[in-house]
Amino acid sequence: MLLAAQVALAACGSSDGSGSAGQAGSPSFTGRGPITYVAGKDSTGSVQAAIDRWNERHPKEKVTFVQLPTDADSQRQQMIQNAETKSDAYTVLSLDVVWTSEFAAHQWVDRLPDKQFPLRKMLTPVVETARYRGGLYAAPSSSDGGLLYYRSDLLKKAGIGGPPATWSEMKADCAKVKKLPEAKDMSCYAGQFQKYEGLTVNFSEAVNSADGVVTDARGNPDVDTPEARKGLDFLVDSFKDGTIPKEAITYQEEDGRQAFQAGKLVFLRNWPYMYSLAQKSKVAGKFAVAPLPGLTGPGSSSLGGHNLALSSFAKNKATALDFIKFFTDEDSAARNLKDASLAPPYANLYDDTALTRQYPYLPVLKQSILRAVPRPRVVQYGDVSSVIERQAYAALTGAKSSAQALKDLQGDLQKTATQ
Known part of the structure; x- marks a missing residue:
């Protein structure tokens, strides 16, 4: 049984909007009263501000914010533990976009009524991440x-x-910049390379940006290829030749942000949340953003983001459904953009003249999302991500060659699919 048997590629067709599901039975959106909202730590304060707005308007249906650790792996594990015990402690879940298939397949979350959400106003790749x-x-x-x-x-x-479009251009540009007196001690490039979900993202982006794939269109592992090797080799060789500093093997998003803001990096791969924070740092007015570079031209980002789901075991589901609508409407998306630099799902916000004047990265971000490649949308995503992290890390640290790491990864992915 290949990985395709586990893959749940998002379908384009809409449901009948009734709330009936492929799960056993149909969810009943009844019951009103207090609920919880479960997500990673709110570093910007924007989440609590939104909850406060809701609570002011709905004093009998208050939402309590349950903050989980900042790293995605710990968030996912705690949500799974809650679901496996069928606890009603968690009501509305903020899911990483790659968790949808896993949570839906295990019947941990309810199917939502399509017609009650303005999906046609949203970017298509974003909507696809919410389907199973x-x-x-x-x-x-x-x-x-x-x-x-x-x-x-x-x-x-x-x-x-202007900014580089390819990896070779980026390295050449960096060499020129480092000849400047003020840049002689700077490093060229960094991303997220610690052994966690961020490494899965950066590895996948490198492979996709070299015209390779982690899984093919049918969901089968196809990572032991010359194209995938060129992508992994870019990262491995960049560590070897100093393009990526050795300390970046420990970097998560915040480590890279702080290094860039401290003037230690010429280039950095990171998410849009960093933009507003960097504008308040010593590099304010001295940086810009561009599409990720690739082997022969602009590369492909991994598609990120969060979706709101309703726990199958929760109480007060009528309140929960209304809160999800409130939290994901266009007004909330615009507020999250302004307060936390979160990329909105709504297409028109990227073309708003006033917003693009205030957030000049929006046109670049829109193209990044439209060109993005989803990470494998599989039921056992945690297992798949773990084996990717393990083999990619082995190659980056020199424990294995790129060729051996990809060969072993191909085997690991096939074994994971049969478990």
Whole structure:
């Protein structure tokens, strides 16, 4: 049995909107009263602000914010533990977009009524992340696409006309920048390379940006290829030749952000949340963003973001459904963009003149999302991500060659599919 048997590619057809599901039985959106909202730590304060707005309007249906750890792996594990015990402690769940298939297949979340959400106003790739076997099992709250942050001031001073489109151009640009006195101690590039979900993202982006795939169109592992090797080799060789600093093997998103803001990096791959924070740092006015570079041209981001789902074991589901609509509406998306630099799911916000003037990265981000490639949408996503992290990390640290790591990864993915 290959990985395709576990894959749940999002279907384009809509449901009847009745709330009936491929799960056993149909969810009953009844009951009003207090609920909980479960998500990772709110570093910006925007989540609590939204909950406060809801609570002011619904004093008898108050929402309590349950904050989980910042790393995605711990969030997923705690949500799964709650679901496996069929606890009603968690009501509305903020799911990473790659968890939809897993939570829907295990009947941990209810199917939602399509027609009650403005899906046609949203970017198609974003909506697809919320579907499983033709049904809507979550509502898009925010999207995410990787961006290349770069020191525009230093590129300009080095006589470089614009950001690089390819990996080779990026390395050449960095060499020119490092000839500047103020940049001689800077490193060229970093991303997220610690052994966690961020490494799965960065590995997948490298493979996709070299015209390779982790899984093919049918969901079968297809990572032991020359194209995938070129992508992994870019990362491995960049660690070897110093393009990526050695300490970046420990980087998560915040580590890279802080290094860039401290003036230690010329280029950095990170998410849009960083933009507003960097504007308040010592590099404010000195940086810009561009699409991720690739082997022969602009690369492909992994598609990120979060969707809101309703726990199958929760109480007060009528309140929960209304809260999901409130939290994912266009007004909330615009607020999240302004307050936390979260990429909105709504297409028109990317073309709003006032917003693009305030957030000049929006056109680049829109293209990043539209060109993004989803990570494998599989039922056993946690297992798949773990084996990707393990083999990619082995290659980056020199424990294995790229060729051996990809060969072993191909075997691991096939074994995971049969478990």
